[in-house]
Amino acid sequence: MGASTELAALIDTIYGNLDGLKPSQIKALKRLYSQRLPGSSLVTSEFAQRLGAISSEIQQPLCTYINRRGQVIRVGVGTPRQTQIPPLELPRYGAERLSGIRCLATQLKNESPSEAALTAMTLQRLDALVLLSVTGEGFERRGGGATGYINATYLAHLIPDGGQTHIYWTVSPAQSLDVLSQQDLLALVEGLEAEFRREYRAQQVDQDTDRVVLVGLLTDRRYEQQFQDSIEELERLVDSAGGEVLEVLQQKREHVHPQTVVGEGKIQEIALSAQTLGANLVVFDQDLSPAQVRNLETKIGVRVVDRTEVILDIFAQRARSQAGKLQVELAQLEYMLPRLTGRGTALSRLGGGIGTRGPGETKLETERRAIKRRISRLEQEVNQLQAHRSRLRQRRQHQAVPTVAVVGYTNAGKSTLLNVLTKAEVYTADQLFATLDPTTRRLLLPNGHTILLTDTVGFIHELPPPLVNAFRATLEEVTEADGLLHVVDLSHPAWLTHIESVKDLLSDMEVTPGPSLLAFNKLDEAAPEQIEQAQARFPNALFISAVERQGLEQLCESLAQLVRYATGSSGV
Numbered sequence: 001m002g003a004s005t006e007l008a009a010l011i012d013t014i015y016g017n018l019d020g021l022k023p024s025q026i027k028a029l030k031r032l033y034s035q036r037l038p039g040s041s042l043v044t045s046e047f048a049q050r051l052g053a054i055s056s057e058i059q060q061p062l063c064t065y066i067n068r069r070g071q072v073i074r075v076g077v078g079t080p081r082q083t084q085i086p087p088l089e090l091p092r093y094g095a096e097r098l099s100g101i102r103c104l105a106t107q108l109k110n111e112s113p114s115e116a117a118l119t120a121m122t123l124q125r126l127d128a129l130v131l132l133s134v135t136g137e138g139f140e141r142r143g144g145g146a147t148g149y150i151n152a153t154y155l156a157h158l159i160p161d162g163g164q165t166h167i168y169w170t171v172s173p174a175q176s177l178d179v180l181s182q183q184d185l186l187a188l189v190e191g192l193e194a195e196f197r198r199e200y201r202a203q204q205v206d207q208d209t210d211r212v213v214l215v216g217l218l219t220d221r222r223y224e225q226q227f228q229d230s231i232e233e234l235e236r237l238v239d240s241a242g243g244e245v246l247e248v249l250q251q252k253r254e255h256v257h258p259q260t261v262v263g264e265g266k267i268q269e270i271a272l273s274a275q276t277l278g279a280n281l282v283v284f285d286q287d288l289s290p291a292q293v294r295n296l297e298t299k300i301g302v303r304v305v306d307r308t309e310v311i312l313d314i315f316a317q318r319a320r321s322q323a324g325k326l327q328v329e330l331a332q333l334e335y336m337l338p339r340l341t342g343r344g345t346a347l348s349r350l351g352g353g354i355g356t357r358g359p360g361e362t363k364l365e366t367e368r369r370a371i372k373r374r375i376s377r378l379e380q381e382v383n384q385l386q387a388h389r390s391r392l393r394q395r396r397q398h399q400a401v402p403t404v405a406v407v408g409y410t411n412a413g414k415s416t417l418l419n420v421l422t423k424a425e426v427y428t429a430d431q432l433f434a435t436l437d438p439t440t441r442r443l444l445l446p447n448g449h450t451i452l453l454t455d456t457v458g459f460i461h462e463l464p465p466p467l468v469n470a471f472r473a474t475l476e477e478v479t480e481a482d483g484l485l486h487v488v489d490l491s492h493p494a495w496l497t498h499i500e501s502v503k504d505l506l507s508d509m510e511v512t513p514g515p516s517l518l519a520f521n522k523l524d525e526a527a528p529e530q531i532e533q534a535q536a537r538f539p540n541a542l543f544i545s546a547v548e549r550q551g552l553e554q555l556c557e558s559l560a561q562l563v564r565y566a567t568g569s570s571g572v
Contacts, residue, residue: 097193102130103129216251520538
């Protein structure tokens with residue numbers, strides 16, 4: 001009974017702005033739900049005239065949405081843009097199909113469909129948009145006494161783009177209602193979907209690859225260059241995670257919109273881009289609250305994630321050791337826990353036993369409690385890992401072997417340098433966060449003494465707090481080291497910003513790291529002006545190329561001096 005009552009209420013719903021409408025007018029609108037059109041007809045003259053009469057009386061545009069069985073499934077007062085079906089309420093359909101719904105809309109002036117109406121058609125992937133121009137009053141039809149309200153009609157529908165990435169629409173010239181009512185809907189739809197299928201197969205869309213639209217917001221608190229660097233970095237993050245960036249959209253606002261981050265118009269643009277490009281993921285270049293994610297997904301119709309979730313995904317892919325996997329899982333669960341809310345009563349179960357009222361324990365509460373238990377266990381294991389590494393460090397200290405932690409921005413070349421200096425076999429790639437697990441190797445210095453070099457996880461601007469917390473056992477390798485070797489990718493345009501980001505993260509650690517040595521890497525790829533700027537700004541820094549083995553002898557001599565200074569020993 002509950003389901004049938006809910007369905008009846010849905011069928012009775014009139015969407016849009018009902019202010020000022022009389023009860024009799026609302027009743028006339030509700031009666032439209034009882035109408036049924038022939039399955040093969042775009043529109044019938046009788047139904048169109050009825051829409052025109054109501055629209056003329058209330059002096060507002062109307063929209064009715066009809067499925068392929070000819071049933072009216074939605075009635076709204078307003079334009080196609082104002083009354084469109086939310087993406088999450090649309091039926092599921094593939095990239096090669098239309099939604100199976102057409103919109104019959106009225107307008108109070110005679111003109112072609114607006115871009116807003118055509119955009120709404122595209123977002124809903126409608127079978128067709130039929131626009132009926134209402135004259136404002138009935139007129140006598142030639143040859144009979146029937147009263148008509150439709151002055152002209154327009155037909156719009158989507159068309160494939162001939163192998164490109166966008167979907168386009170076509171709009172017919174103004175035509176009479178009699179001509180339009182004779183068009184075969186099923187023939188039109190079948191022809192269009194056959195073309196979409198051919199285009200879809202020709203593009204050979206890889207279902208395993210996320211097709212991504214990036215969104216960046218430039219506020220008064222961010223500098224233009226910093227913003228552009230962040231967007232480019234996000235593109236590389238998505239690429240490292242295995243996604244394909246289709247388009248980058250940007251908006252400039254004074255403040256972040258509290259509900260949706262960007263404005264309503266930009267949301268429509270994002271939704272249109274996702275629809276026309278076939279994107280299945282939208283990535284924002286900033287952290288999103290759980291409410292913002294839900295609001296954006298409702299309006300856009302595809303999955304929405306933020307920068308932190310992309311980084312977490314990369315970490316999950318890159319973790320190789322048991323310790324790394326453990327820490328990544330902990331970070332993911334801590335990120336997921338506050339985002340479980342807002343799923344509504346759909347996850348509820350009916351209460352059991354005698355005398356219960358309403359829903360019992362929800363699946364949401366069960367999931368939250370299970371995640372909290374898992375987080376507690378993982379934190380215990382991370383603490384054990386932390387204690388184990390602490391014992392290893394104490395053992396090394398008793399053996400009087402100095403340690404140097406290699407730190408730097410992600411993809412600065414730390415692992416490559418470790419491999420070249422110590423003949424380690426750490427995985428390297430031109431990717432962000434190619435390696436996560438710390439690796440310690442012995443390095444024989446020119447003076448005959450030995451030190452331990454430890455490769456650490458790469459830093460990044462605004463490293464997500466869950467990752468900082470989860471990788472505290474790894475980052476302690478930095479705080480417990482006798483000295484730091486700060487490696488910088490000099491070929492990167494934002495190398496100076498990278499230095500500041502690493503310094504900020506190091507300063508936030510509970511224990512202040514030891515003295516550091518600055519080494520600019522990738523000298524072979526850096527532009528001459530970048531080298532000159534770095535030499536002028538950091539005259540005591542080293543300039544090396546791990547790949548070309550340039551400057552490594554001087555680096556080893558400087559490491560010996562660094563350790564000798566850090567330990568206060570003249571014998572190292």
